[in-house]
Amino acid sequence: MVCEKDPLVQKITDLYDQISTLDSLKPSKDVNMLFTQLVLTCMPPTHIDVTKLCKKVQQMRSKLIRICGEAEGLLETHFSTIVASYDNPLHHLNIFPYYTNYLKLSQLEFNILTKHCSNVPNKVAFVGSGPLPLTSIVLASFHLKTTSFHNYDIDPSAKSKALRLVSSDPDLSRRMFFHTTDIMDVTNGLKEYDVVFLAALVGMDKGEKVRVVEHLAKYMNPGAVLMLRSAHGARGFLYPVVDPCDLRGFQVLSIVHPTDEVINSVIIARKFPMPKHCSAEHPVGPMKLPNKCFDIDMLNPLLNHVNLMEELDIEDQLS
Numbered sequence: 001m002v003c004e005k006d007p008l009v010q011k012i013t014d015l016y017d018q019i020s021t022l023d024s025l026k027p028s029k030d031v032n033m034l035f036t037q038l039v040l041t042c043m044p045p046t047h048i049d050v051t052k053l054c055k056k057v058q059q060m061r062s063k064l065i066r067i068c069g070e071a072e073g074l075l076e077t078h079f080s081t082i083v084a085s086y087d088n089p090l091h092h093l094n095i096f097p098y099y100t101n102y103l104k105l106s107q108l109e110f111n112i113l114t115k116h117c118s119n120v121p122n123k124v125a126f127v128g129s130g131p132l133p134l135t136s137i138v139l140a141s142f143h144l145k146t147t148s149f150h151n152y153d154i155d156p157s158a159k160s161k162a163l164r165l166v167s168s169d170p171d172l173s174r175r176m177f178f179h180t181t182d183i184m185d186v187t188n189g190l191k192e193y194d195v196v197f198l199a200a201l202v203g204m205d206k207g208e209k210v211r212v213v214e215h216l217a218k219y220m221n222p223g224a225v226l227m228l229r230s231a232h233g234a235r236g237f238l239y240p241v242v243d244p245c246d247l248r249g250f251q252v253l254s255i256v257h258p259t260d261e262v263i264n265s266v267i268i269a270r271k272f273p274m275p276k277h278c279s280a281e282h283p284v285g286p287m288k289l290p291n292k293c294f295d296i297d298m299l300n301p302l303l304n305h306v307n308l309m310e311e312l313d314i315e316d317q318l319s
């Protein structure tokens, strides 16, 4: 059990106390300084397992994740507006301070996707795309150049802001679509996608995340791929952690934990083909191989020498 006496937890708690008393979470010198300190504190690999926190620290973590989510939304809105003020917004994405992080995260997600999928996806959904849909833009621009991207966001302002970024680009304006809706209200439309990305901030606690995943399991096409963003170690104080056991209805193929400035872990899973004895209401549980398969490879050369830990690829185990 990890409690508040742990030195790392004490440091995170101290930063939480300062951040939670800020008048506003909008980007400013103080906000940027505190969140930079928080990210640098949570980034290094650590012994901490956020599923084993004492009640008091768990409560602080839940509040901190929501605060980080709100601040991230405000940061993306702030920079989306600045980038959109240029004639060719897509040539100015590097104004966003975490643009290179998204380049690396999208490269990693593309490498993982191509490792498990032989065909180039025709249609991809990104759930929780936000006012600055960098993942869709980077994947569409550099990696999946014939794929169409359907971006879903519950926030009405996200669509109008995102459209201002891509509408001046002849290629992306034809391949990028934006929908304002709660993903829980999208049903049979989910069947159209070869790949669904689920943003880290959709489902802010375990219960919410599981409900979203179960909804996707119910309506996604059998055999379609789900790419989820999670967190590992102390990074679990910044983002919700997705446990393979939460992925009922999916076969978990690989889990990758970057150890550099790419904060999110990446999980790739495939929706089971619907067995005869199951129905959409009662999806089959995840095929989770015994834990002995979940060895940690410090560096997997197949993934372009990105600094990461990879939990062994399940499909290799099955072959």
Ligand SMILES: C[S@@+](CC[C@H](N)C(=O)[O-])C[C@H]1O[C@@H](n2cnc3c(N)ncnc32)[C@H](O)[C@@H]1O
Residues within 6 Å of the ligand: 072, 073, 076, 127, 128, 129, 130, 131, 152, 153, 154, 155, 158, 181, 182, 183, 184, 198, 199, 200, 201, 202, 203, 229
């Ligand atoms: C701020 S963006 C940040 C995306 C971030 N890069 C990530 O990977 O999570 C997260 C977006 O998810 C959206 N969102 C949260 N819950 C949602 C839901 N149930 N359906 C659709 N969008 C949702 C929020 O409105 C927000 O704009």
